[in-house]
Amino acid sequence: MAEQAKEPRVLIFGTGTIGGGIAKILSKKTKPLLYDRDFLKAEALAKEFGCIAVKTKDEGLSQAEFIILCVKPQDLNQTALEIRGRLKKEHVIISVLAGVSIEKLQGAFGTNKIVRATLNLPSLYASGLIGLVAHEATTEWERHQSENLFKKMGHVIWLNEGRIDALTALSGSGPAFLLVYYEAMVDAGIALGIPVDLGKKIAQETLSGTMEMIKQSKKHPGELRWQIASPAGCTIAGLKQLEDESLRSAVINIFLATHDRIKDFD
Incomplete structure (x- = not known):
């Protein structure tokens, strides 16, 4: 041919x-x-x-x-x-x-x-x-x-x-984990008095806008985070709570557990 x-x-x-x-x-x-x-x-x-x-x-x-x-x-x-x-x-x-x-x-x-x-x-x-x-x-x-x-x-x-199994864990399963985060944002909005439809819009635009900012700025996420968190402000208070809840460690462990399960299929 x-x-x-x-x-x-x-x-x-x-x-x-x-x-x-x-x-x-x-x-x-x-x-x-x-x-x-x-x-x-x-x-x-x-x-x-x-x-x-x-x-x-x-x-x-x-x-x-x-x-x-x-x-x-x-x-x-x-x-x-x-x-x-x-x-x-x-x-x-x-x-x-x-x-x-x-x-x-x-x-x-x-x-x-x-x-x-x-x-x-x-x-x-x-x-x-x-x-x-x-x-x-x-x-x-x-x-x-x-x-x-x-x-x-x-x-x-x-x-x-x-590296296929690692890609499957990060990108194949990753959207499911991000969807849980998205749902949690909407639920938080409800707890704060935001109607569901408006909460969905806020969560969608916040997440997509943040990803676009990372792409365009080419800056390290930590540097961008520092631009948002002012001294003794509301964002740093939330970030402290995030670290107290060990979210970063939980996210890493979620992907490692996913990868381990993928290996079981090999």
Whole structure:
């Protein structure tokens, strides 16, 4: 297959939450193929997003160059049995399966044209962080095209596979922990007499504005914090309470516990 400037045809294999979310994002600029054991499910998504549903694996594989594997990890072996013999040497498999290594994917599918992708939930809203790892046998063009696909979903970083679990803990699970903080801010607002809808707006804008400030200022968070906390003021009183409650230590321990649990799946 010639390495061309055009975008490759993509087959999304599995149209659950992740597969459907990827289809929604990619369909804004291209028409990915969708395959699911439940054809009606794939067909409904295709109609909704302007994609193309295929009835059989062969129909999808014969047209696609890149296969985004979105099945459940427990369905990996069965899926591999079904398509391993149908793969061509030019097919590239992109796996979004959590906890499944490139080595295991290589053994299951009998190919080394493999890219492993780690997404977080914001990726399905085109605001995510996507980590990519590629087998050394993939070409520069294949890696470039893989990156281009996921750039539509957010910011892409390349890393070695040994850091995937850490990325999953920080960026994959991290949004859940931030959502708890967001909820707590809204609850605090209620306790202070702020209506829920207004409290949500205040919390959202405060959190997003703070992140934008960090990006634009390029200053250390501690330096920015000192700009907010005036001597003997209300902010330093709150910061003292934060330290008394050991929030910093709790946050670190939350991520370490998450990482330990991820390791249990390896």
